[in-house]
Amino acid sequence: MSPLPPKPARPLRTALIGAGIFAKRTHLPTILSQKSCFTLVAVHSRSRKSASALHSAISDTETRNDVRLYHEEDGSNNLAALLANPEIDVVVIALPVGAQEEVVKRALQTGKHVFSEKPVAGTAAAARELVDWYAATASPRPVWAVAENWRAEPAVLYAAELVRTRGHGVVRSFSLSCLLETKPDNQYVATGWRVGTGSVVTGGFLMDGGVHWIAMLRACLGGEIARVAAFTGLALPYCAPVDTVSGAVIVTPSPAGGTGAAGTINICFAASGRPFEISMTIICETGTVSVRCGPAKTGGGARVFTVTWTPEGGEGEETQEFGFAGFEAEFQHFANLVKGESSDGQLDGRLDLSPLQACADVLVVEALIKSGEQGGAPVNI
Incomplete structure (x- = not known):
C-alpha cells in the first residue's frame, strides 16, 4: 500500500x-x-x-x-x-x-x-x-x-442516546417496519444490478435498501443481532428475487446488562398505498423509544423523522421532529x-461509519434472506 x-x-x-x-x-x-x-x-x-x-x-x-x-x-x-x-x-x-x-x-x-x-x-x-x-x-x-447515512441521521443519534440514557441501555423488545411502494417505473428498478436476472446483491432491493434500516436499528440496540428466523416473498416480479422479508431476531445482551432481547423485522417493497413509511419501536427498561419516518404533515414531498420518548406509565411523553440530514453529516x-x-x-x-459496521448490516440482511430460503429455519450470525 x-x-x-x-x-x-x-x-x-x-x-x-x-x-x-x-x-x-x-x-x-x-x-x-x-x-x-x-x-x-x-x-x-x-x-x-x-x-x-x-x-x-x-x-x-x-x-x-x-x-x-x-x-x-x-x-x-x-x-x-x-x-x-x-x-x-x-x-x-x-x-x-x-x-x-x-x-x-x-x-x-x-x-x-x-x-x-x-x-x-x-x-x-x-x-x-x-x-x-x-x-x-x-x-x-x-x-x-x-x-450508511441512516446511521448518521440526527434523529437516529438522538434515539440511540435516549435508549442509552433514559432507557438505561437495557432493551426488552423491539420492532422495525419498513413499508415502501415500488412501481415498475421506479428509476432504480431499471438499473439492472439491483433486481432481476442481473442482480449482484443478495435479495435485491432488500439488501440495497435494507442495510439503511438495519444500520438504524443496530445503532440503537446496544447489543448485536445474533440469530434470525424469517420468511420471504415476492409480490412484484420486477423486484425479483424477493421483495418482502418478515422475521424474528435475537439480540445479544447490551453492555448495560439484561438477558438480551427478541424483536421483529418486517421490510416490504410491495406495500401498496405506503410510498415510504419507516417505523421503529424499542422497549427499554424504563420506557419506549419510537422513531417514525414519512412525509411531513405540511406536505410538499418532504420526509421527516419523529422521535418520541414515552416513559413508564405513559405520562410526560416527549416528541422531537428532525429533517433528513444524515448524508451531509x-x-x-x-x-x-x-x-x-x-x-x-x-x-x-x-x-x-467503519466498514466493520457496514459489513455487520450486510450479514444481518443476508441471514434474514437465507432463513427465508430455508423455510424460516433459524440462522446464526
Missing part, C-alpha cells in the same frame, strides 16, 4: 467516481456545497459520455472548469491515472455493487482515502473478504468509511476522520 500523505488542513481535494442517479443527484451537490471540507477536482465514469454528463451537472462554470474529466476511453485519463494523481486526497465512490469493491481496494492501495456507497458488498462473503483485507493492512492506512464526519479530528471510525463515540 502506498505511503500516506500528511493530513491536510485545507479542504480535501476530492474525486467523484461514478456517474449514476445517486452520484449525480446527491453526491455531487453535497461535495460542492461543503466547501470548507471538500474541493472537487475530478470526476470519473466508465464512458466519456457519462463522465461528461456528470461534469456538465456542475452548474458553476468556474468550478466546472477546474474539475478534470477521467474515463476509460482515454488511457491517459482513466481510473489508473486518477488514482496515481498526487493532487487528489480522497475519492468518493458511488459505483454499482459488484464493480465498486475492486475500485475501493485499488484506491486504498494507492493511498487514497475512500468514502464508498452502501452496501459495502453485495454478499456477506464478499463483505467479509474486503473488510478483513482492510483490517489486515499495515498502519497507518488510509481512512475508509462507508456511506456523514460527509463532514468523513472529512474529520481524514484530517485527524476523529479517531477509530467514530465521532464522539456515537457515529460509526
